[in-house]
Amino acid sequence: MQGIWTTERIRAAEDLLLARTPDGELMRRASFGLAAEVAGLLAENTGGVSGRRVVLLVGSGNNGGDALWAGAFLRRRGVAVAAVLLKPEKAHPAGLAALRRSGGRVVSIADSPQWIEKADVVVDGIVGISARGALRPEAAELVARIEAPVVAVDLPSGVDPDTGAVDGPHVTAARTVTFGALKPVHALAPQECGNVVLVEIGLRPWLDEPDLWRLELSDIAAVWPIPGPEDDKYTQGVVGIAAGSATYPGAAVLASGSAVRATAGMVRYAGHAADVVRSRWPEIVATGSVTDAGRVQAWVVGPGIGTGGEGREILRHILGQGVPVCADADATTIIAHTPEVLDARDPDTPLVLTPHAGEYERLMGRRPGPDRVAAAREAAKKYDAVVLLKGHCTVVAAPDGRVAVNTPRGSWLATAGSGDVLTGLIGSLLASGLDPWLAAAAAAQVHSLAGALAAEDVPTSASGLVDAIPAALRLVRAIA
Ligand SMILES: NC(=O)C1=CN([C@@H]2O[C@H](COP(=O)(O)OP(=O)(O)OC[C@H]3O[C@@H](n4cnc5c(N)ncnc54)[C@H](OP(=O)(O)O)[C@@H]3O)[C@@H](O)[C@H]2O)[C@@H](O)CC1
Ligand SMILES: [K+]
Known part of the structure; x- marks a missing residue:
């Protein structure tokens, strides 16, 4: 798992490291790595480095200092470097002196447009x-003129470092070069960051437990249930699906199919779409009601069950079974409107909620807002549940405070029925006995991987997602 630290934690660690490092050393490490990345991008885009043109946009702090020092290093490789100082009186003195010594040029804001227009790469410091x-x-005006690819120093300027929120003019980078450790912006604002490159500056020993996590494919491979020689259809966990209706069987077919494809364990279906589910997935044991469904190790409940009295009774019955539950879609709305259904739940049995922003608002009485990590954490605490907050980046919070962020692979999951597929994946992992936070986070990753594989650069459908689950799992196992 990759750790991610808030800027407050990064700053505290930097203070400890700075106190033990010669003056300027950290910035030199950072800017040397930055210069290498800029040179790499120049070579990729223009076929060379020497003679290429780089413009540095330099602010009033150490971020601008990194850019100036990187400019000095790039001069050694024959790059023509021009720095635009947004606040000349506050520009990093040592960095500016280094750039000047190296033969780099400083241009005024008034003269900068012609330089920005001719740049091969712009560095956002x-x-x-x-x-x-x-x-x-003033900065926004310069950034609006950029046509060349941008390398962002540490993070794209104008994007919030701790929430990834964007609230007006900002930089959109082709590459972001960050130092010492990943910050929340890198996971939460992937579209603005572009490719994120981490340059080591020796910070890691000064940081303890991360604030957020990002699962790597090897983490998923390590936990995804794969049958061993001793396993049979029951030992791997049986998942029950309570979804869909006679009029709307789609949710039932998708959630059940996703569970079938996710693990080799058995899948039971209970509801009014039993005939349709059985004909599409003959391996599923389907019955008409949750009361005669037989034993399962986890339940998925909600998609397409309706928000009326029958849906409420289904949810109440399932919450009383003493097994982990993933409550999705209509079940979320039922919980929001009649929270007393949760009285049926044994507080020790895991519950996973999967709200999108609208459902979150029903559950919490307000929209998630720009700090989606805090929003998910709050809901997890309130409901004593793992909360998977859907959005371009999915945030998964556990009641104990752990948070995983799933950086998307494109926007392919924005398709009808996509949520039903995700809930089936979560349910089958819960049935295998996996920690519910890990189950939700791993399911979200495989879901987005299946989306990317199914789409292959053209729109896909939820059925396409279900069909791509085996390929996604094959890839996870191959990479691990
Ligand atoms: N510490 C270390 O060991 C290392 C640190 N390193 C580097 O230092 C960076 C942090 O540097 P930092 O703390 O000096 O501040 P930084 O982010 O450059 O901001 C400067 C000033 O900008 C202003 N400003 C604020 N918002 C603004 C906005 N929206 N739009 C425009 N301007 C805005 C505000 O000043 P104001 O104008 O308000 O006086 C603020 O004080 C870090 O990201 C990394 O790159 C690396 O070298 C590795 C070693
Ligand atoms: K920046």
Whole structure:
């Protein structure tokens, strides 16, 4: 798992490291790595480094200092470097002196447009982890002129370092070069960061438990249930699916199919779409009601069950079974409107909730807002449940405070029925006995991987997602 630390934690660790490191050493490490990445991008895009043109946008702090030092290193490789100082009186003195010594040029804001237009790469050193809010007008005006690919120093300026929120003009980078450790912006604002490259500066020993996690494919491979020689259809966990209706069987077919494809364990279906489910997935044991469904190790409940009295009774029955439950879609709405259904739950049995922003609002009485990590954490605490907050980046919070962020692979999952597929994946992992937070986070990753594989650059459908689950799992196991 990759750790991610908030800027407050990064700053505290940097203070400890700075106190033990010669003056300027950390910035030199950071900017040397930055210069190498800029040179790499120049070579990729233009076929060379020497003679290419780089413009540095330099703000008033150390982020600008990194850019200036990187400019000095790039000069040694024959790059023509021009620095635009947004606040000349506050530009990092040692960095500016180094750039000048190396033969780099400083251009005024008034002259900068012609330089920006001719640049092969623009380096965004406007603001780093001390950033607050969107770009200020002067910086925004320069950024609007950029046509060349941008390398962001530490993070794209104008994007909030701790929430990834964007609230006005900001930089959109082709590559973000960060130092010492990943910050929340890197996981939460993938579209603005582009490719994220981490340059080691020796910070890691000064950081303890991360604030957020990102699962790697090897983590998923390590926990995904694969049958061993001793296993049979029951030992791997039986998942029950209570979804869909006679009029709307789609949710039932998708959630059940996803569970069938996710693990080799058995899948039971209970509800009004039993005939349709059975004909599409003959391996599923389907019955008409949750009361005669037989024993399962986890339940998925909600998609398409309706929000009326029958849905409520189904949910109440399932919550009383003493096994982990993934409550999705209509079940979320039922919980929001009649929270007393949760009285049926044994507090020790795991519950996973999977709200999108609208469902979150029903559950919590307000929208998630720009700090989606805090929003998910709050809901997890309130409901004593793992909360998977859907969005472009999925945030998975456990009641104990652990948070995983799933950086998407494209926007392919924005298709009808996609949520039903995710809930089937979560249910089958819960049935295998996996920690519910890990189950939800791993399911979200495999879901987005299946989306990317199914789409292959053209739109896909939820059925396509179900069909791509085996390929996604094959890839997970191959990479691990
Ligand atoms: N510490 C270390 O060991 C290492 C640190 N390193 C580097 O230092 C960076 C952090 O540097 P930092 O703390 O000096 O502040 P930084 O982010 O450059 O901001 C500067 C000033 O910008 C302003 N400003 C704020 N918001 C703004 C906005 N929206 N739009 C425009 N301007 C805005 C505000 O100043 P103001 O104008 O308000 O006076 C703020 O004080 C870090 O990201 C990394 O790159 C690396 O070298 C590795 C070693
Ligand atoms: K920056």
